[in-house]
Amino acid sequence: MSETSVTGAPRRLHIDRISGAVFVVIALLVAWENRAYPLGTLSEPGPGYMPLGLAIALGAFGLLIVLRGGASPLFDTIDWTEGRRAIVLLIACGVAAFALGHLGYRLTTIALLVFMLGVIERKRPLVTLLMAFGFAFISYFVFATLLKVQLPQGPWGL
């Protein structure tokens, strides 16, 4: 990850410079979106007053982080060893969240656990299935039956 300086030599990016710049951009976006809400007056501040103030503060802090970011570690030094699995886990949970409303709690939990234990962790099929079914049904019993939490139902009432 590098950018090119005016002299043509590659320049390394510092993590604080990157994150600070992202905060400045977010601050600008918030300020832009905040146009939809009235600012009001000082004696009667409107719904846009506080978000704009916070966006200005975020932008200012972001700028400070960029300006003082030269001493921070380089982006290249961040270790992303676990990154791929982290993304896979997050996507799997995202798919489960989407499926929750369609497949119901128990089927979704079984599918998610089978994926994580069987596919990602490569556990034995019997152990995987026992744990997936056991977790799904016991947790459903505790939350839905004992604690009366409304959990989504899927096909066949599962």
Add this chain to the structure above:
Amino acid sequence: MEGVLSNLLLGFSVALTPSILAYAFAGCVIGTLVGMLPGLGPLAGISLLLPATFGLNPIIAIVLLAGVYYGAMYGGSTTSILMRIPGEAASVMTCIDGYAMTQRGRAGPALAIAAIGSFAAGTLSVIALMFLAPTLASFALRFGPPEYTALLVMGLLVLSYMSGGSMVKTLTMAVAGLLFGMIGIDAMSGYTRFSYGVIELSDGIGIVPVAVGLFGVSEIMLTAGQPTPPPVQKPTLRQLVPSRDELRMSVGPIVRGSVLGFLIGIIPGSAHIISSFVSYGIERRMSAHPERFGNGAIEGVAGPESANNAAATGAFVPMLALGIPTGPVTAVMLAAIMVHGILPGPMLIVEQPELFWGFVASMYVGNVVLLILNLPLVGVFVNLLRIPYSYLYPAILCFCILGVYSVASSVVDVWIMLGMGGLGYILRKFGYDLAPIALGLVLAPMLELSVRQSLAMSGGSFEIFFQRPIAVTMFVVAGVLILLALRPLVFKSKDWRAEVGLDEQG
């Protein structure tokens, strides 16, 4: 003094009857179990049990619910320490050093100190409640919008100054949290802000999905993919018990956390959440070895846990003395009393002394029951860590989804949790503290309301913040903190954080 003691005797004669003790025990057990489930905190536990108390006599009802309250508070700490999943905002600080202690094989002492700290704080707060309730309640009522603004600003600055890394980065995170808190309906104008048509966002973003995502999910993302998984822990009996040094180091934080938590807890609103954050900051600042914080310092568990528990007791002061609920939990408790035709308020002590003093005594009994119940259970809870991480993390992730969904039966909350998990993962890679986001989110509605009300009161003049003694005092403290933070820039001297390798990075 004599009157208080004789009244307390009356209270204990009520609270120590076998049936009351049995209900206190049952409440603590149910509360601990409910609190351990991610997403279900004290409010859910009390709400679930509320209908069951309608047929009971009022003292038993309040003792049972108080037991659930304390139990759930402690149960929430257990998941924070063992799995880095805070069930609510008050447990956020506990999971930083509590989980670090777990990783170092000191989960047992962390849980034990959390139980002991909660007990000591609860006891000290009950004593304060007995003697100071009416006086403190009237002091709390002097808090108007300018005082709230000052308190909240001071709380954010105290946390930022005393946190480990760069003050600028911490403040950035706090502002980001405040911005998250702007999502949803504006209480003063009715405008729905930044919800982009998602109905579930109209109510704003809840603290549970944010805290579980930032701390629990991001931790799993960081750990699950490591080439070498965390080792399975098989703690011996000796490792379950705090060492003499750990006990000695915890005394100061417990006492300071108790006083601080009680004083902040009596203030109506969500201000009590600041107590655990401020306690953590103060302990870190006072420590001779601040570099230990974040890496498993027992003071980082003892202080916030005590402050949190003391604040829970402090919250009962306005409720009992004035009949004002300070938050959702006390509001439900108030409802439980009122169902029986009893009106809490200044006349409660005079008209229903056995109820008032019975309640005060039962709070003490509840604390004792909780300690007796939980210290032996430390060993049971720690056994969870014997499960290999490759089996544990899929179950934790499923619990996170289940717990967050249960709060409002909302899939959007699950999406928010996952989004926060990803955000937390990236922010941790870039060296940012996550706790200020949680604090900012919780305080945002209160801060906005108090700022706008203050300006409306003064006709748009900011002078109102400097005309009232309590607000001025707190702003002076905030100003001093800013000056202290700027000192290294002006005098080229080293910041205290630099000495411990936590120098300004931003």
